[in-house]
Amino acid sequence: MLSDESQDQILKKTVLHSTHVESNAKMVSFGGWDMPVQYANGIIAEINAVRNVAGIFDVSHMGRLEFEGEGAESFLSTFLSANLPVLKIGRGKYNFICNEDGGIIDDAMVYRTDDQSFLLVINAGNAEVDMEWINPLIAKSTGFSMNVVTNETAMIAIQGPKAVEIIDGLSNGEASNIRRFRIGSATVAGISATLARTGYTGEDGFEVIVSADQGKKLWNVLREAGAIESGLGARDVLRLEAGLPLHGNDLSTEINPFEAGFGRFAYFEAPNSIAGAALKRLSETEASRALVGFKMIGRGIPRSGLNIHEYNLGNVDESNLIGVVTSGTHSPTLDGGIGMGYVEQKHSATGTKIIIDVRGRPVEAEIVDMPFYKRS
């Protein structure tokens, strides 16, 4: 009934690795790292904890790069799709690293931490590809330094309705001065920390960056304060419920930000932007496909790779194939199957009935607006 995936690759470990193992987490390979997919109480309990109280996630595997200097803004503008000249100190912006054709190499968060200082957070699984893209550009630019701080820091996300209260309680109320999508510094339980009020769950909360040697201490302090340790399994469901895309599933180099519905995060007017011309052209043409969210009506759970067909009462075959599922799961919060996928533009309107081919079983679904879940 079950098969083991062989793992020949030597996996990297975050500074919290032994803490996860001691907590009896199930560990899996993710983006080249050995990461907790769930802890003892299971994915559903973790999801409920994040939606109702607060959960903590080890996100130390995500790439963290610091850029500093008078040329940093200009350099970052060559490969990021954020309008950096208007990004004020202490603010963050979701954006993309796109190639010359506008295809998405990675999605990222960029923060301006000071006048001439930036923090860039990239996906763990794309870190190597991103660096291969960025490194040749460095040779052509001047006036800045780049420092990869992934290994010398730990990053812990605390997310949920009690997250801000917990961090406030550990920082003399300093944390809540940092508003949504902003970044600042605070002392949390005696540990000097950088706090970004962002996340990947649809809940309020922080992503807390501390020096690597303080990672375990922070994790334990947050657990003692009532946050529930949560793994990648819960994180994947939470982000899907919140309508947030996952690179590798919903975004790739074969997809551009406009067909993904994220054109508002694809600024293309930076004069030195590598992807600028392509993104401008894509912004002016209607995409042939669109990323949509859908809810299952019939019994079944959508999964990545399943085909999407036009709603009909006849056969499910090539003639009525209109798209493919890129993410899908059972949502405990909504108590049903939900998914995201690309469908032909003309079939992408909200309310459109579709058929998901669940391994030979046609199951009815309906296109709905995302997010599936919005915090109250």
Place this chain on the structure above:
Amino acid sequence: MYPDDLKYSKEHEWVRMNGNIAEIGVTVFAQESLGDVVFVDLPDVGRDVAQFAKFGEIESVKAVSDLFSPVGGKIVEVNAAATDSPEVVNEEPYGTGWLIKVELADASQLHDLMDSATYQATLE
């Protein structure tokens, strides 16, 4: 964890015999490996299933797995509780979380299955 009165398959299903009726479910090892079970798809009553053939699917939050029948025969009952409330498979895999009952076609098929001690040895 692995009751002595059951027979086990290498695919991590169990069989409990009552006369010539085989009650079938998944083992503790299977439900723990899967994690939270959120969907169970079972066949219609009256269908025949061959020994070791697929009879349904079980899904956790993360993954889909096929269910294989440890014995062959006619499916005489399916557990609506498992399809309506899949968490019973985690909670009581040998009790209310059973999946199907099969009218055993050939009793000698039971010899192809393992006893509790042999099955547990395969898990180590």
